[in-house]
Amino acid sequence: MKRIATTLTALGLAVGLTACSDKPATAETAAAPEAAPPVTAPAADMAGMKIEATAKMAKGTGTVTAVSADSVTIDHTPIPEAGWPAMTMAFKASPDIAKSVKAGDKVAFDLKLEGGGGEITAIKKQ
Ligand SMILES: [Cu+2]
Incomplete structure (x- = not known):
């Protein structure tokens, strides 16, 4: 009142x-x-x-610096969709995707963003 x-x-x-x-x-x-x-x-x-x-997709480009059975490490350019500056980081990747590239390859890739990282869902040498 x-x-x-x-x-x-x-x-x-x-x-x-x-x-x-x-x-x-x-x-x-x-x-x-x-x-x-x-x-x-x-x-x-x-x-x-x-x-x-958290389930967003993003695209990136960069140079592969290392590959393991289930990850690809990429020195990538900035990825605005994820809010990331340019950096080198390891991404999860299926064995088939990991096998398709090697250190030194310049690549364009699709990412499924999750948590603070991402999984490569497609990768292509440039
Ligand atoms: Cu990064």
């Missing part, structure tokens, strides 16, 4: 000020409190985007 009284007082002041200054500011002032609640909506959307991002 006290809050309502305060609000009414504030509105009264706003109307009073508007009447004096003769500006159409009242509409904006009155609209502001109504516009505030939806601010939570974008936050919820962001949470949804994060979940989506």
